[in-house]
Amino acid sequence: MSETKKSMGKISISYNAIATIAFQSALESYGVVGLATENIARGISNLFTKTPISGVVVQYDGDIINIDLYIIVEYGTRIASVTQSVANNVKFNVEKMVGIPVNEVNVHVRGLRVSDTD
Amino acid sequence: MADVQSNPQSVEQVKYEPLYSIDGQSLKHAFFAALIWLRNHQQVVNSLNVFPVPDGDTGTNMFLTMQSAYSEISESSETSAGKIAHMISQGALMGARGNSGVILSQLLRGFARLLDDKPVLDADLLVEALGESRNTAYKGVVRPVEGTILTVAKDMAKAAEETRAESNDIIYILDKTLKAGEESLKNTPNLLPILKQAGVVDSGGKGLVVIVEGIYRYATHQTVEIGEVAAERAPVSLESLQMSQMHEEIEPGQDFEIVVDFKPVGELNLQSFYGDLEKIGTSIQVGEGDDLYRMHIHVPTEKKYDPIELVEKYGAVQKVYIENLMEQMKGKSGEEDFSNPVEEGQIAVVAISPGDGISRIFKSLGVSRIVSGGQTMNPSTNDIFQAYKDMPTDKVIILPNNKNIIMAAEASKKLSDKQVEIIPTKNIPQGLSACLRLNPQGDMKEIVAEMNESLDEVEAGEITTATRSIELNGVNVKEGEVIALLNGNLVSSSKSIVKACAELLKKSGIKDREHVTIFYGSDTTQAQIDEVTGYIAKTYPDHEVEVHEGGQPHYQFILSIE
Numbered sequence: 146m147s148e149t150k151k152s153m154g155k156i157s158i159s160y161n162a163i164a165t166i167a168f169q170s171a172l173e174s175y176g177v178v179g180l181a182t183e184n185i186a187r188g189i190s191n192l193f194t195k196t197p198i199s200g201v202v203v204q205y206d207g208d209i210i211n212i213d214l215y216i217i218v219e220y221g222t223r224i225a226s227v228t229q230s231v232a233n234n235v236k237f238n239v240e241k242m243v244g245i246p247v248n249e250v251n252v253h254v255r256g257l258r259v260s261d262t263d
Numbered sequence: 264m265a266d267v268q269s270n271p272q273s274v275e276q277v278k279y280e281p282l283y284s285i286d287g288q289s290l291k292h293a294f295f296a297a298l299i300w301l302r303n304h305q306q307v308v309n310s311l312n313v314f315p316v317p318d319g320d321t322g323t324n325m326f327l328t329m330q331s332a333y334s335e336i337s338e339s340s341e342t343s344a345g346k347i348a349h350m351i352s353q354g355a356l357m358g359a360r361g362n363s364g365v366i367l368s369q370l371l372r373g374f375a376r377l378l379d380d381k382p383v384l385d386a387d388l389l390v391e392a393l394g395e396s397r398n399t400a401y402k403g404v405v406r407p408v409e410g411t412i413l414t415v416a417k418d419m420a421k422a423a424e425e426t427r428a429e430s431n432d433i434i435y436i437l438d439k440t441l442k443a444g445e446e447s448l449k450n451t452p453n454l455l456p457i458l459k460q461a462g463v464v465d466s467g468g469k470g471l472v473v474i475v476e477g478i479y480r481y482a483t484h485q486t487v488e489i490g491e492v493a494a495e496r497a498p499v500s501l502e503s504l505q506m507s508q509m510h511e512e513i514e515p516g517q518d519f520e521i522v523v524d525f526k527p528v529g530e531l532n533l534q535s536f537y538g539d540l541e542k543i544g545t546s547i548q549v550g551e552g553d554d555l556y557r558m559h560i561h562v563p564t565e566k567k568y569d570p571i572e573l574v575e576k577y578g579a580v581q582k583v584y585i586e587n588l589m590e591q592m593k594g595k596s597g598e599e600d601f602s603n604p605v606e607e608g609q610i611a612v613v614a615i616s617p618g619d620g621i622s623r624i625f626k627s628l629g630v631s632r633i634v635s636g637g638q639t640m641n642p643s644t645n646d647i648f649q650a651y652k653d654m655p656t657d658k659v660i661i662l663p664n665n666k667n668i669i670m671a672a673e674a675s676k677k678l679s680d681k682q683v684e685i686i687p688t689k690n691i692p693q694g695l696s697a698c699l700r701l702n703p704q705g706d707m708k709e710i711v712a713e714m715n716e717s718l719d720e721v722e723a724g725e726i727t728t729a730t731r732s733i734e735l736n737g738v739n740v741k742e743g744e745v746i747a748l749l750n751g752n753l754v755s756s757s758k759s760i761v762k763a764c765a766e767l768l769k770k771s772g773i774k775d776r777e778h779v780t781i782f783y784g785s786d787t788t789q790a791q792i793d794e795v796t797g798y799i800a801k802t803y804p805d806h807e808v809e810v811h812e813g814g815q816p817h818y819q820f821i822l823s824i825e
Binding site: 169172173174175176177178179219221222223225226227228229230232233234240241244246249252260261 | 356360361369372376404405671687736737751
């Protein structure tokens with residue numbers, strides 16, 4: 146749980162909220178066609194949640210956020226650029242919406258989706 | 264391709280003859296026109312970025328992607344449009360940079376796939392290919408954000424489809440497509456709130472419109488400054504175009520080199536021709552060929568079109584070639600050697616640096632190679648890899664010095680079989696701080712650990728001008744204001760540089776620190792430097808203050824607080 150002291154009281158933001166923002170911005174990033182579950186246990190626990198957020202792991206440590214993303218990339222796009230964009234996008238959106246600096250966004254490419262072969 | 268001719272039979276001025284097919288070589292020239300047109304508009308596109316930091320991404324990224332695509336075809340004499348399109352697609356994929364670059368490469372990929380190995384591109388194929396471009400681009404994302412380059416591509420493809428019943432003329436289709444693109448671009452702020460907030464249209468969409476416009480200009484021969492004329496004169500590769508030979512030293516104020524080939528009407532009166540040229544420029548040369556003349560001249564920026572107009576009085580212009588000499592000089596002067604010799608078995612450090620001053624400091628701290636780059640120009644994985652791949656040592660430490668470059672540095676590791684360690688330095692102060700731990704003969708593991716530890720020992724401040732109004736991190740930024748970033752986070756926006764520095768220092772943990780080092784940028788004036796150093800000396804009299812030339816673009820000051 147991440148907490149910020151404000152003059153009126155305490156605001157706390159859950160990991161899940163941050164993960165949701167990261168998840169949504171990852172899916173809006175160009176070249177990312179899906180997120181992959183980072184491990185089997187998570188995959189199963191996700192089956193029971195209403196809004197599955199697979200492929201995003203948020204770590205909150207002190208006053209910085211670290212995010213790990215496990216993504217599927219569209220075949221035929223330059224992976225180096227796609228991963229960089231998704232990291233930028235997620236960092237930008239999380240920082241904008243939550244107001245806490247994101248220290249690291251680690252992007253793990255779990256696979257490629259082939260829509261068209263050239 | 265049709266010649267420029269006015270048609271006397273038509274009352275309305277016909278600017279071009281219809282164009283029904285494009286072969287491989289025409290496609291290559293059209294693509295080159297688009298590349299150059301984009302290059303000329305690169306800064307315009309960059310200025311549309313919605314992040315408040317001038318990080319010049321989109322235009323530059325799209326241009327570099329196009330450049331990589333063009334380098335695949337620059338020397339090709341392939342006549343099949345389909346094959347040229349495939350080469351373009353391949354080159355764009357390899358060189359795709361940034362989000363917009365990746366989308367552009369997907370658009371080109373769809374285009375090429377539909378063309379398959381067709382020898383020529385006709386109206387039907389063009390329209391279908393534009394549709395396939397759109398489809399391919401949309402496949403690359405789960406949740407397409409509308410109001411971006413994707414929307415513009417979609418609207419263009421739709422407009423092209425609507426022309427099918429109307430004409431088989433490619434120029435007509437391009438015209439409609441381009442107009443639809445411009446309309447769509449204007450509408451992007453209505454679809455994407457962040458654009459409206461910042462008061463701009465989408466930068467990637469703008470880039471795409473510029474590219475199509477470049478092609479349209481080529482097709483309709485509207486190419487005074489760039490495009491087809493330049494394309495035909497273009498040297499074999501783009502590198503050689505950009506670094507084209509310098510003729511003589513440049514006189515101050517004579518920024519452009521213009522070369523015009525022309526056929527004189529009747530006998531050319533050389534004396535009056537020379538006389539007229541001398542009124543507008545210097546370094547005049549006139550060459551004579553087979554009933555063709557070539558004129559060479561250097562002129563100031565504001566007169567760059569005058570020689571062309573002048574030549575038109577004497578005859579028919581065949582080809583025009585314009586080059587910005589001052590830009591080239593800048594490129595040349597950047598070639599100062601910042602490298603240190605590397606010996607076998609020692610630890611070599613590669614640092615990414617945004618400016619000459621900072622490069623010099625890195626060199627003095629024992630950095631072996633400098634890769635230039637920073638906020639405006641992220642070096643590619645390959646740029647970084649090239650810097651160390653031939654070193655006689657297999658122990659390499661990379662200091663990216665920018666959060667956007669860390670990933671490229673990491674990626675370069677996979678290309679190399681050396682032992683490569685990346686210290687995730689996000690700014691120059693961290694990079695310098697890490698450098699102080701360097702001992703080339705030391706133990707790699709220990710040094711890497713020490714460098715990593717050093718990152719927290721320094722706070723980095725950056726002062727720059729906001730390129731647009733935006734609200735971020737709870738700070739209200741107005742375009743043109745000076746903004747301060749502490750360790751990469753926006754902390755204040757104010758009217759003056761001194762105020763921004765004051766806010767920055769206040770928010771940094773300066774009380775617990777002893778030393779402030781200031782690096783001033785390439786555009787920073789002496790008065791600004793005096794003002795800021797004066798302020799710091801007065802407000803924090805117990806702190807040591809050092810001032811260095813940083814030479815970085817965009818950032819008036821980088822502050823290292825340790």
